[in-house]
Amino acid sequence: MTGAPAGARPRAGEDGFEIPGRGRGLLDVLQRRYLLRLLVRKELRVRYQGSALGLLWSYVKPAVQFCVFFFALGVFLKVGQDVENFAVYLFAGIVVINYFSETFGNATRAVVGNAPLVKKIYLPRELFPVASAWVAAVHFLPQFVVLLIGTLIAGWRPTLGQLAGGALGFAIIVVLAVGLGLLFGAINVLYRDFENIVDLLLLVVTWTSPVLYTWVHVRDAIRRAELPDWLLTVYQLNPVTSAVELFHYGFWYGATTKPYELPPNLLWNGLLSLGIAVAVLVLGQFTFRRLEGRFAQEL
Template identity: 65%
Template structure:
């Protein structure tokens, strides 16, 4: 009877894979996880994917009347509805991607304990589900912008695309960090809920950046405010969707290109940190769950 030997490197120690690169190689598994997440979320639901329209619509109406009508921001900002919704879609995507990625490992504990697969798949699938829900909101935003005379240039469209790429990287990076830590300490979920609660107010979604600059001036508070990646990302969306509408009096943030570059750098560093933390704790997930 003959025996055969396998070449060195055929077997890979669990938890010692290639991280996010394994997600790219196993796109079919990612597709299955995304389908599973969507089915579980809308199981027994009457409206199903229509909730992707209902939730942001209710959120928009509440903010529009509370801030736009009662606080009269619709008089201070031309086409305030487009301005507001351009910021809301950013915060909604960030909140869903970050929040779901934080709960991804714990929520899939049965799979984590039974079989080995790149655990980053769960975090990336949360990002994809958030993207699927982002599309209907983007469609509504585009329709609303078109009704107000939206006529963007290629540069403005590119700014919107750049903003979304930075947003996705930043959301995934934070999701990897808190998703891994959440396995060890469930307090991470509460911390994330607090961060998401202030995210809408920590960036120029309900107000203009000029209101912040008028109060804090060119102080360290302004620097910290701009170093929040969501702030330049929201401004990129305003530049893409609100600035090209009729009557919009767009005033660009001073040195916006610099702040966008710093936001991109912070987002990439966050993703690198997230992958490092995730892989350091990956080997303990099954036993902790």
């Protein structure tokens, strides 16, 4: 080696090789985009192998979900009777929650589900949760197209600020879902109970986010119960809540003909929620890197 004293032992990395099992986390995923594409293709191929509908399930499942919620809540319980274009409002929330649920749930199972690869070769383990986010994005895209068509039919005329709000909402949900996927995916290798815990969390998130109702219902319920007003602030600082509200602002509010009361400090809460999501991503990456050395042994 040039530059090294005779007989000196080269330090790690000086010989041009990397120490196996050590990497730079998510930065390695950016450098190995080809592997990421292969994993995404593999996940899609395995998921729809032998399926007659294939990617059409990206339309069928949210359509059934939408119909159940719309008729159960909007028609029978009349939850959306005061909400103009309630169908657009409902579907805008559904596509966000579906992306979050699919990314978080599949990322939690990603390392365990790819156990043969983890045990046989070294590659950045973060590729598996990130691939789950990309697979979810493939399913999100057709749902988003349907949402755009519906909101255009409803008379959608967005402002630049509303479009920025929708983009911010999606950024929050992506960062949060990947961060939680890294965190729970790493712990799930050691304790498989976390798969069931995540399923319960996703059920809670669906019903506690303003997808099936508006934030006004939450405010009025807090006031009727004479609870402190700061509970509403805590509710709105939930990153999932902020993401859903921003998506409503971006893709529903511009299709309304009468003014609606927006959540207070919507943009500010969105930025704070993005900060919380980034903190979760950092925590998830830290936990993942601390535990990944045990993955092959535990699997």
